[in-house]
Amino acid sequence: MNNAQIAGTFEQLADLLEFQGANPFRLRAYRNGARTIRDHSESIESIVADDPSRLTEIDGIGKGVAEKCVALIETGEIAQLKELLDEVPKSVLALLRIPGLGPKKAAILFREMQITTLEQLQAACEAGKVRELKGFAKKTEELILQGISIAAAANERIFWALGDEIATAMREHLRPCKAISQLELAGSYRRGKETLGDLDVLVVATDPQTVMNHFGEFPDIEQTIGRGETKMSVRLSNGFQIDLRVVPEESFGAALQYFTGSKDHNVVVRSRAKQRGLKINEWGVFNATTDEYIAGATEKDVYAALDMPLFPPELREARREFDLAAEGELPRLIEIQDVCGDLHMHTTETDGKATILEMMAAARAQGLSYIAITDHSQRVTMAHGLDADRLRRQWEEIDDLNQRHGKAFTVLKGIECDILEAGGMDLQDDVLSEADWVVASIHYGQKQPRSQITERIVNALKNPYVSCIAHPTGRLLNRREPYDVDIEAVFEAAKTHGKMLELNANPMRLDLNDVLCAAAKKYGIPIVISSDAHSTDGLAVMRYGVLQARRAGLTSSDVANTRTWSQLHKLIGKPVDQDDQVV
């Protein structure tokens, strides 16, 4: 059972308990535990197998959650959860996904009317029965009916890249509004989370109503969810929600800090404030007893008032940022300008849309100094993958190109070589040995059992000519789960054989993810951020990869392709010392 599945079980436990009106702090403990487990790089199952007492050493996991982890792994279930499911059918959890319907109201519907499914709820609303319940009325009934279609539309979180398009359009839309003096997009968008559930727009203005009127004219708004003195929420036709907050200048930093989150990060920040006799909210930092305003105009001021550094938004997840700050080791995160090469891309020779020359020109225009052409190998028949002959002919073309263009820019002879279903590489070693750069990847047999997939990847890492594993877990956001792979075994093998791991920058992949990149960094494994571009435009996705790398706390020295090719080349095949930082 992997960490995500264990975390999911605890989340379900918390949801059901919330439905029953359990102590909210107990719920938070379970939810914190779930998040901690999901973010933990070492597998909980292997910790339990090794020494269960190590579980409570993890911050946020106490005796209760640890015992339930052990029971879950050893017996496949948690007794308490089983009992709960006997009392409350799992389907009621769907009711909680309706906007505006929380655990209290859902519990009343279940208790008073035995409603357990969305269909039953819809029928009851349409029959006008729900409005008869205490605490409900006509408006609530209408809201529920509206909400059911939203919940049923299964509006999943959108890719950061799409959120960025909406954010940019919103910025443009608000630009002519004279009442606005400052504007920032906060929330998970600012933290660079791989998917977004909504967008938070924060502005400074003296006349909030004018701003709200202008905001309300953004195209594609289907519904205004709410509008008050300082806050307005709308829903777009695709179901995506945008929240607007208007604050005065002296509160901008406090509001930005607050609405950037994450929620868990803010819980810690506020408890720190409390310990210092301060109170912090979206309006500023105040003396808790006198209410005297202390700070709030900038985020830096807000954190400084709490003796904390300005955390990069990408790190604000209540993971390790507070410990790192306390030790004065908050990393200086990688930036897009640090990247000087791109080591994974395709051309018209297989499934790409541009020639080598076109890719080269586009990469140069982006300020890169080298690229690797890594078309697919023969096994990927759909993409017309390369056999040894075609590959060698492509490499001759690259040699010619490099000779003609001198030393200012280098095109590397590469290949994305498939790791075959039965194990082994798709091209012979004598071919691979002639390459400058070999990325190995899995495209077939993704559903194989854990041991088999792991063995395939580990063996690829042992191959002396392989440089890097591409998209190491195979996940596609919102579409495909990662392969069942023992990632720690992959890390061990990469470390031992001096190989690198890719952070595929495609916004649908972002693989390795932030948590695994951070874990790879601990092992000292260099990360390669690659576009996996199939067109000249595709090269631009690099920035999404950099954003994910920042969330992992990576610095430019943790990322291999911030080096020149000649520096990077020397790193390949050099085993990493456990305590050795990559330089």
Add this chain to the structure above:
DNA sequence: GCCGTTTTCGGCCCGACTGTTTTCAGTCG
């Protein structure tokens, strides 16, 4: 249920907005 540079018991972040109410509970972020 978790946790401790005040604490092993007693706390646990805080405010905006809505709807159903006559002063506030529920929901959300």
